[in-house]
Amino acid sequence: MTATTGLSSRPGSGRRHPTPRPSFAHLSRMSDDTGLFEHARHAIVRREHGYCTDDVARGLVVTSREPEPTEEVLRLAERYLAFLTHAQDVGGAFRNRLGHDRRWTDEPRLGDWWGRALWGLGTAAARSPAPWIREEALVAFSRGATRRAPTPHAMAFAGLGAVEVLRRHPAHAAAAALLADAANTIGAPGADPVWPWPQPRLTYANAALAEVVIAASQLRHDGPSLDDGLRMLTWLRDVQLRDGHLAVVPAGGWERGAPRRSHDQQPIEVAAFADACATAADVTGDPGWEVGVRQAVGWFLGANDVGTRMWDPATGGGYDGLTAHGPNLNQGAESTLAVLSTLQHARRWS
Structure with missing residues (x-):
């Protein structure tokens, strides 16, 4: 270090x-080629608990924030983005839990994971040095930004994604409306x-x-x-x-x-x-x-x-x-x- x-x-x-x-x-x-495992015993992955959109979205936030990412960090960001786009349905909601057998255990909804997914997507759309990541992340963010969750925390996480998008794309109408609704919900x-x-x-x-x-x-x-x-x-x-x-x-x-x-x-x-x-x-x-x-x-x-x-x-x-x-x-x-x-x-x- x-x-x-x-x-x-x-x-x-x-x-x-x-x-x-x-x-x-x-x-x-x-992490593996699918996403980010949720749990570990000490430093060893517990694969039986599978993956969750919540953590993958946090992973996309952090990897996208790196100003000069290594090739490995950039690959992690790509995997996390692919996971989130797979978790999203056509209406913009997200599934949260994927087993190690690659089967979803829930239906798309608008929980905290929806908000965190938009936070990750917005951060990638605004900050990733890779144009192919920025472009795909913005498409997925824009689809999810049309939805609204009933809870302050879910809206807050989504609002943080909207903040990222607006800093790079000030005229993004869906992000502006989402941020306004997030602040009002809080x-x-x-x-x-x-x-x-x-x-x-x-x-x-x-x-x-x-x-x-x-x-x-x-x-x-x-x-x-x-x-x-x-x-x-x-x-x-x-x-x-x-x-x-x-x-x-x-x-x-x-x-x-x-x-x-x-x-x-x-x-x-x-x-x-x-x-x-x-x-x-x-x-x-x-x-x-x-x-x-x-x-x-x-x-x-x-x-x-x-x-x-x-x-x-x-x-x-x-x-x-x-x-x-x-x-x-x-x-x-x-x-x-x-x-x-x-x-x-x-x-x-x-």
Whole structure:
């Protein structure tokens, strides 16, 4: 690994460790010629659990973000794109689960995986250096962008794909309409400073909702107020800081007025926070949001509640969750992609 910048390995320890560059070794290990396997036991693929559109879409986001991808990373992006186009039906919905026997186990629907598929397709359409990937991804995105999901999270993920498309194709009408509807579905923050979040419960990938509102404020003339998105993200940042390090809302979520548990903290939450802070830094020019990205990187390197590293430098894989006793040592697709996504941001402010 090549060192780029230093961060503490343990809260308050004063020790410094270099931030690694993203390594795609474990992502390649988790992938085959069909797609990306969902689960691993430690670093070994569990093929019996098959593939899911959710993770393949995340894989397409991360591989498409690489500014100078290697041939292997570009091949991964092609496989992931082929998987998503196979999962999509003619009406723009997506299947989510494919067995190792290459048989789908569900019907096309508009769940979170639909939103994440559009996020992956939009990112590939906007950022891939390969024109054949950009062209096919835009076709599939445009088909899916005509649909609407009923849940804020699915719409938020789809909105992130629309953001990517609009940055490259500002006149893309379907992307503009999708982004507007995503921001409206998420809603505006409430007036109560104790709980300004638009929903009564924090669940998962929470920062993605704030990120969509922030981006929509810049890309839509009739979009939400930038202050709305920044207020959401500022509050989320503040409630997730503990003694200067990131302590994200755990897998069980956190409901207004209820006690908040500390574990299990999930890498996807940290990655979503890094994404949102990076977008806020770009939109506002406020270097304070760069600190949020560094805190997310620090969480993986050991600046967390347990003071333990949340990735395996020997494999490049990310650990599946932070428990009260340390990391869940399984290195599945979601957690590995969360590490990669966050380290991609770290390169910008090294």
